[in-house]
Amino acid sequence: MPAHYFKYATLGLALLGTTTGAVASDADDFPSKPIQFLVAAGAGGGTDNFARVVRPMFEEAIGGARITVVNLPAASGALAHQRTANGEPDGHTLDFASTTLVTSLAAGQNPVGLDQLTPVARMQSDVMALFVNPERFEDFDAFKTYAEENPGKVTVGGTHTASPDHMAFLSLVDASGLDMNFIPYDSTGNATANVLGGNIDATTTSLSPLLSYIDAGQMAPILVFSDERLEDYPDVPTTVDNGWELTDGNDRAIFVHADTPALIVARLEDAFKTVFDSEDYQAYAERVNLDYRDGWMGGDEYRQRLESNYELYTRLLEND
Known part of the structure; x- marks a missing residue:
């Protein structure tokens, strides 16, 4: 095998190691600046209340980062999705959205597709x-x-x-x-x-x-x-x-920019799972009657659910 092959292969492995190390370092340093919760709904609604209740719990779980909540209800929340998808892919901008994210996408009302956002986790599924x-x-x-x-x-x-x-x-x-x-x-x-x-x-x-x-x-x-x-x-x-397999609810979930490093997404998912499992969060869920069924779903599983629902909702709207 030519000697130059080993030269470039070795260089490639070195660069891969450098890149992997940089991503790992970014994840270790996360969060490195204030975090924004962009709420794709108006103040006082279910998604807004969810974000504001979760904020102090998440601050503790993620290590004390300062968090601000910003309501962006315009266009069925599409502005929140756009700002998340067009922002820095560093995990510091979180999109709090309901099922309206995928229903508005199916209806052609939301220009931000599931290829532009990565689900971190679903935490609620109202029946x-x-x-x-x-x-x-x-x-x-x-x-x-x-x-x-x-x-x-x-x-x-x-x-x-x-x-x-x-x-x-x-x-x-x-x-x-x-x-x-x-x-x-x-x-x-x-x-x-x-x-x-x-x-x-x-x-x-x-x-x-x-x-x-x-x-x-x-x-x-x-x-x-x-x-x-x-x-x-x-x-x-x-x-x-x-005999009808209709069990979807009104979900509330968290999304980030699609290019956010996987290690940071995993760090965020772990933090939200810690929040979800906490006594304070479970007491809140029971108080507002969001405990009829388990709301938790990890990011990968929820993406599959969203893609399936998008296909269903698109067909239903086309036939309406």
């Missing part, structure tokens, strides 16, 4: 459900019978088009074959008010925002998007009970 006024429908069988007898006349509300609420509706229609229409509202509160007022027949949304209505007997979940029945609602059937 979706179909809700009705219990004075109108006793259970899902009654609702389903009514929908079958009145094709095209049943209306289901939720937050804006291409939201997790809308995707839950489209998934249900796709699986069940029921002929129903979706009415978008600017908030969960408005959709709920229209169910209570009899203007629409039902709403698809996550459980946690409607717990006070459920406790007051004004609204009732009649179908939950879950593989198992929930302990608090043992009589409410699941989508899987009906």
Whole structure:
């Protein structure tokens, strides 16, 4: 074998060792400056509350870095995704996003693809459900019978088009074959008010925002998007009970620039897992009823889930 081969091979190994050492050094020194939590939602919502509750826990887990929270709700959070994808790939800019990241991508509303962001971890998965006024429908069988007898006349509300609420509706229609229409509202509160007022027949949304209505007997979940029945609602059937593999919830997760070194991503994931396992975080999750199912999912596994959901949501929107 020519001598110059060994020369360049040796040089290549030396450069590889230098590069690997530099990345390892960067990871060892991380964080080296203040960290930004970019929240792809407005102040006071579920994603914002999640980021602000996690901040002091994460500061401790990561070693005392100073963290600021910045809300960027414009364009369904797309501005937060753009700023993360266009920033430095050094792990100091974290994108806190909900399922709206992938639903808006499927709808063509979000210019930042999954090739531009790397998921660090999912920490929450709020269970979706179909809700009705219990004075109108006793259970899902009654609702389903009514929908079958009145094709095209049943209306289901939720937050804006291409939201997790809308995707839950489209998934249900796709699986069940029921002929129903979706009415978008600017908030969960408005959709709920229209169910209570009899203007629409039902709403698809996550459980946690409607717990006070459920406790007051004004609204009732009649179908939950879950593989198992929930302990608090043992009589409410699941989508899987009906033979429909619809279990996606409204997730909340953390993303970084796609070119962030793997060792730094791993450091971030470990820190968030420490937060997730802490007594303080679990007490918070229980307090806001985000403990119906395990919210944790590591970055690699969550990427697979996102890619699968992107394909599903794209097909559902194209057929809508």
